[in-house]
Amino acid sequence: MPSQSVEVSATAGISAVPDAIHSRLLDELWRESCAATYGLEHVQFREILERVGTAQNFGLAPEATASRQQQVNYFRGLRFADLVLARACANGHQGAWEHFLSVYRQPLTRAAIAIAGSETLGRELADQLYAELYGLTTRDGVRRSPLDSYRGKGSLMGWLRTTLAQRHVDHHRRTRRELPLDNPADGNEPQAAAPEPQKPASELLHLSKAIEEALHQLAAEERFLLAAYYFDGRTLLEIAPLLRVHEATVSRKLHRVTGELKKRIVRNLQAQGLSKAAAQEALGADPRDLDLNLKKILQFSLPDAFTEKAVPIRGMQ
Amino acid sequence: MNTTSQLDLHPDADSLNAFAEQALAVPEREQILAHLAGCSRCRQVIFLAQQAAAEAPATQPTKQPATRFWSWRLAWVPATALAAALALVVTLHPWRTPQMPELAKAVPLNESAAPTPAPKEQAVAGAAHKPVQALAAKSLAENDEFAARRRTPEELVQQSAPSAAPPAEPGASASSAGKGQAFLPSSIESAPQQETTAQFQPEPVVAAWQQERQQATGAYSASADASQVSHKSMRAEAYTSHASRQAATAGPRMVQQSQSIPASSFEIITQQQLAESVASRKANLPRLPSGLAAVSWATVRHLTLEIDLAGTLFLSDDSGEHWEPVARQWTGHAVEVRAKTGLSGNTAPAGVFELKNDAGSTWASADGKTWSAQ
Numbered sequence: 001m002p003s004q005s006v007e008v009s010a011t012a013g014i015s016a017v018p019d020a021i022h023s024r025l026l027d028e029l030w031r032e033s034c035a036a037t038y039g040l041e042h043v044q045f046r047e048i049l050e051r052v053g054t055a056q057n058f059g060l061a062p063e064a065t066a067s068r069q070q071q072v073n074y075f076r077g078l079r080f081a082d083l084v085l086a087r088a089c090a091n092g093h094q095g096a097w098e099h100f101l102s103v104y105r106q107p108l109t110r111a112a113i114a115i116a117g118s119e120t121l122g123r124e125l126a127d128q129l130y131a132e133l134y135g136l137t138t139r140d141g142v143r144r145s146p147l148d149s150y151r152g153k154g155s156l157m158g159w160l161r162t163t164l165a166q167r168h169v170d171h172h173r174r175t176r177r178e179l180p181l182d183n184p185a186d187g188n189e190p191q192a193a194a195p196e197p198q199k200p201a202s203e204l205l206h207l208s209k210a211i212e213e214a215l216h217q218l219a220a221e222e223r224f225l226l227a228a229y230y231f232d233g234r235t236l237l238e239i240a241p242l243l244r245v246h247e248a249t250v251s252r253k254l255h256r257v258t259g260e261l262k263k264r265i266v267r268n269l270q271a272q273g274l275s276k277a278a279a280q281e282a283l284g285a286d287p288r289d290l291d292l293n294l295k296k297i298l299q300f301s302l303p304d305a306f307t308e309k310a311v312p313i314r315g316m317q
Numbered sequence: 318m319n320t321t322s323q324l325d326l327h328p329d330a331d332s333l334n335a336f337a338e339q340a341l342a343v344p345e346r347e348q349i350l351a352h353l354a355g356c357s358r359c360r361q362v363i364f365l366a367q368q369a370a371a372e373a374p375a376t377q378p379t380k381q382p383a384t385r386f387w388s389w390r391l392a393w394v395p396a397t398a399l400a401a402a403l404a405l406v407v408t409l410h411p412w413r414t415p416q417m418p419e420l421a422k423a424v425p426l427n428e429s430a431a432p433t434p435a436p437k438e439q440a441v442a443g444a445a446h447k448p449v450q451a452l453a454a455k456s457l458a459e460n461d462e463f464a465a466r467r468r469t470p471e472e473l474v475q476q477s478a479p480s481a482a483p484p485a486e487p488g489a490s491a492s493s494a495g496k497g498q499a500f501l502p503s504s505i506e507s508a509p510q511q512e513t514t515a516q517f518q519p520e521p522v523v524a525a526w527q528q529e530r531q532q533a534t535g536a537y538s539a540s541a542d543a544s545q546v547s548h549k550s551m552r553a554e555a556y557t558s559h560a561s562r563q564a565a566t567a568g569p570r571m572v573q574q575s576q577s578i579p580a581s582s583f584e585i586i587t588q589q590q591l592a593e594s595v596a597s598r599k600a601n602l603p604r605l606p607s608g609l610a611a612v613s614w615a616t617v618r619h620l621t622l623e624i625d626l627a628g629t630l631f632l633s634d635d636s637g638e639h640w641e642p643v644a645r646q647w648t649g650h651a652v653e654v655r656a657k658t659g660l661s662g663n664t665a666p667a668g669v670f671e672l673k674n675d676a677g678s679t680w681a682s683a684d685g686k687t688w689s690a691q
Contacts, residue, residue, distance in 0.1 A: 153335035223354035
């Protein structure tokens with residue numbers, strides 16, 4: 001019975017996709033994605049579905065168990081045409097590659113030029129990615145293509161752009177050893193001679209602790225907003241689409257977050273025994289006197305949340 | 318909440334892209350946001366990708382209006398030519414009024430010889446021209462030599478003889494040809510001004526053609542030296558003649574004149590012959606006994622042959638003073654008569670005239686009276 005198989009699958013965790021889903025969805029999705037055009041058989045298509053679904057736990061939290069409807073919803077949200085094309089290319093299907101090149105070659109080159117900021121570097125970047133996508137890199141004697149890692153959550157073009165950006169940023173950091181954000185934790189940047197603190201060390205300690213607690217209380221979106229705006233110097237217009245709001249809303253959010261942060265710091269200082277006036281006065285301290293690693297404070301990712309290993313940054317490890 | 322540093326673990330491209338495209342579920346989105354808050358590398362990646370995505374569609378809409386803008390700008394060129402031609406026609410209207418009905422039928426014959434007309438111009442041409450237009454188009458399309466006559470004056474100049482290529486002024490011809498359209502309105506309005514941009518000395522046949530064209534349209538200025546008319550002005554003439562034909566208000570000779578430009582592999586008509594022909598025509602309007610407009614004509618020495626719209630061939634041995642019809646010895650509808658002469662124009666070899674019907678078949682005649690199939 002289909003319901004039984006779903007139940008069995010649910011109890012078995014995320015290791016398998018229920019057969020009931022496959023029997024109905026597989027044919028439908030197989031037809032919709034034109035997988036046959038690129039020589040993908042039902043079996044291969046089913047394997048792709050299983051790998052994609054289980055790798056992301058159907059878009060749910062790692063500890064959650066996907067219901068049948070959640071699995072259906074998850075598969076329905078995938079871009080199967082792009083996914084099938086990517087897998088067919090990774091498998092070396094000639095027709096898929098011809099289609100891929102005809103559709104994505106020019107946009108990808110333009111994107112690479114835009115990312116690199118130079119036509120020469122951009123074309124070089126695009127060519128390198130093409131070589132990787134084509135599977136010129138081998139591991140254990142097997143051709144590996146990054147297209148295998150595409151899971152169809154976003155568009156294939158967007159995935160290509162993001163991959164290009166990753167390659168560019170990693171290359172830039174490897175070769176230039178320059179970071180857009182100051183990273184005091186790495187200890188490589190020359191530290192300017194610190195002036196004598198104008199406030200007592202105890203007061204600065206209280207302030208640092210209050211700031212750290214206040215930042216911890218912020219939501220992930222608020223921390224991202226502060227980092228993008230104040231650390232990276234991004235504009236409201238750049239931040240807005242990532243937060244799915246208008247730039248004016250970003251401005252209001254920013255104003256609200258900074259105001260709320262200030263209030264929380266004062267409250268935290270008061271909780272530490274300072275009067276309100278003393279807490280207000282403590283806010284006027286020179287930030288350079290504070291021993292705070294704001295970047296680390298702003299980071300609250302769960303361990304093992306992401307599987308991709310970053311390219312090691314030479315000289316920074 | 319675990320505050321372990323995640324600087325060595327990053328979301329993959331798929332997750333970052335899905336985040337940027339708002340394709341993530343809330344839990345995943347919160348995870349990515351939390352990572353982005355502390356990872357400058359991933360923030361940089363996502364902003365770079367977003368910037369690249371924004372630039373791609375941003376370039377297209379900005380280009381499309383530009384293309385539209387320029388296409389509309391270019392559309393003014395034939396429109397301006399049409400307006401200029403209309404102005405000329407209004408001026409010449411009383412003089413040419415008796416031939417107007419015939420002209421309206423003759424005009425579409427050479428419609429395809431000019432650049433693509435604007436829809437407005439086509440509307441002006443009128444639906445009454447369609448039968449003749451269809452007939453002429455059919456006959457012209459079936460014959461490559463006729464097709465050569467549909468080319469622009471510039472192409473005809475280049476094809477008529479190897480020696481007709483623009484020499485002398487280094488780098489002048491190409492630039493003038495390339496900028497011809499841009500200067501088109503001014504070149505139409507004032508032919509003498511073209512002397513300042515004249516880039517090469519045209520062949521006599523070109524000069525004669527120019528002279529004939531300008532006389533026919535009434536736009537010729539006495540001060541204009543036809544031998545110095547530039548490549549550019551020829552294109553302007555093409556537009557002008559086209560616009561005039563579309564307006565169906567210029568003289569019937571316009572159709573014939575463009576047809577009388579020789580193809581390189583076929584013949585070369587000397588300047589003297591053309592000048593004589595033009596002079597005789599202007600002095601003898603109207604000419605054909607049928608009262609119909611001539612669609613094609615040819616002259617060798619004192620012999621002149623003309624075909625009217627009905628396909629009747631007329632012969633004149635006194636430069637158009639008197640005409641006599643030639644008995645039909647060909648099949649179909651005669652659509653063109655041409656003259657074949659030697660390079661000097663002094664000899665008249667056998668088969669000096671050539672006649673084509675609407676099926677593309679050819680007949681030759683030495684005296685214009687007796688025709689034999691070829």
